Amino acid sequence: MAMTMDSPLEDLDSWQPFSCSISRALEVVGTRAAMLTMREAFYGTRRFDQFVRRVKVTDAVMAARLRELVESGLLERVPYRDPGQRTRYEYVPTQMGTDFFPVLLGLMQWGDRYLQPTGAPVAVIDADGAAVSVEVRGGRGQSLEPDDLRLTVPARK
Amino acid sequence: MAMTMDSPLEDLDSWQPFSCSISRALEVVGTRAAMLTMREAFYGTRRFDQFVRRVKVTDAVMAARLRELVESGLLERVPYRDPGQRTRYEYVPTQMGTDFFPVLLGLMQWGDRYLQPTGAPVAVIDADGAAVSVEVRGGRGQSLEPDDLRLTVPARK
DNA sequence: GTGCTGGCTATAGAAACACAGAGCCAGACA
DNA sequence: TGTCTGGCTCTGTGTTTCTATAGCCAGCAC
Known part of the structure; x- marks a missing residue:
């Protein structure tokens, strides 16, 4: 349990x-x-x-x-x-x-938002040319905010 | 351009x-x-x-x-x-x-997969109790693999 | 063979980061 | 008033990560 x-x-x-x-x-x-x-x-x-x-x-x-x-x-x-x-x-x-790339992408996205007053120096896009984003998704594929998350600690062995 | x-x-x-x-x-x-x-x-x-x-x-x-x-x-x-x-x-x-939490979550997920032979010590779940994951999504909300990504360098100022 | 070059190693010193222990200070409580 | 406590700072030491410089080695060119 x-x-x-x-x-x-x-x-x-x-x-x-x-x-x-x-x-x-x-x-x-x-x-x-x-x-x-x-x-x-x-x-x-x-x-x-x-x-x-x-x-x-x-x-x-x-x-x-x-x-x-x-x-x-x-x-x-x-x-x-x-x-x-x-x-x-x-x-x-x-x-x-x-x-490991999603971690780098998350770091880049966060840095773009908060540490780049003049905008992102590199953009990551998909095949359609649309901007790509790193998201947290739940079991039904829905986007989640940090407040929606819970933590579980499995029983120790 | x-x-x-x-x-x-x-x-x-x-x-x-x-x-x-x-x-x-x-x-x-x-x-x-x-x-x-x-x-x-x-x-x-x-x-x-x-x-x-x-x-x-x-x-x-x-x-x-x-x-x-x-x-x-x-x-x-x-x-x-x-x-x-x-x-x-x-x-x-x-x-x-x-x-910044998605970056931590991505790092955790990656570590869980590759550096934890006995399984994840902490699980992050959504309100339904389903496991949560960090994903890269494109403009239409579709999941992307690293191979699907392209990079653009905006014109220098 | 000799020379040259690119990947890699070795050594010494600088800078960043952490540890251990001492000490400071505001303020609650006697 | 004096004592105690928790948050925080300061000093000195050790480890890690970096820079700078020199040197090694395989193998292609000559």
Whole structure:
């Protein structure tokens, strides 16, 4: 059985955040460089030197972040070969990495709204050219506001 | 006029990420403690000592993060008074703070899926008790996958 | 072979962030 | 008046993440 609470959690002191998913996620993508590297992967960046130039970190830092992101499973090292060049590697988002994009999109949308006095520098659109948005949806597909949400803590094992 | 590109961006080298909303957002909520503080606000935590205990940082760090989050506009200092106590302050999410919750929810959902071998420790549900999910929606309200997205860079000023 | 180049590693130092402990201050209560 | 308490600040230390610079290595070009 589960302990169910209203949102916000009524009895906060009876429950401590344990093995929180947000906390675990931040251990993987919690640094600025890691987050911006995933942003670039979202934009379509694939190659080492592109990542270095566009995220504006040193190659040492980018090598470290890319290695971590590959180890964590968000990116995959895929060999490629340009004519006259030796084999090198691209960094391609995995399913796990692709599934992270909504977080980036949510962050972008929130930043566009509150931190961009002169408007969004990049727009994300669908096939029709209409603006895209990140939303919270309930079981029937309906849009939800934060006030509509409740939290449940499953029974501990 | 706008420069429109397929997703992923075709001509990455012709466009540099400038005043990126994600980057700006990370300047405000880019640290682990700030993110977990907003998580707690989402859970319903309001008072200083609760934040300190539940985020598990020192009071010094929490005081600094709360001050920054108030200055940035995500939280608001609201006076309250318990019987027999002097006036103190609660930290209550503003509209800007509430609008940030989908990002936290997206992070939680992603972490639940990929970083929790034994299942999600907390579930977010709607009024019917159905699981809630963060989705990307297009102009007609349809669900979108990352492959369906395109990016547009408005003309520079 | 030699030279060159791109991805990657290594080291040292700077900056940001967190911890631990001490101390300050307003105000409720004796 | 004096004491106690909770929110908050200050100081010093350690860890992490970053920058800057140098160097390594595979392999293509010559």
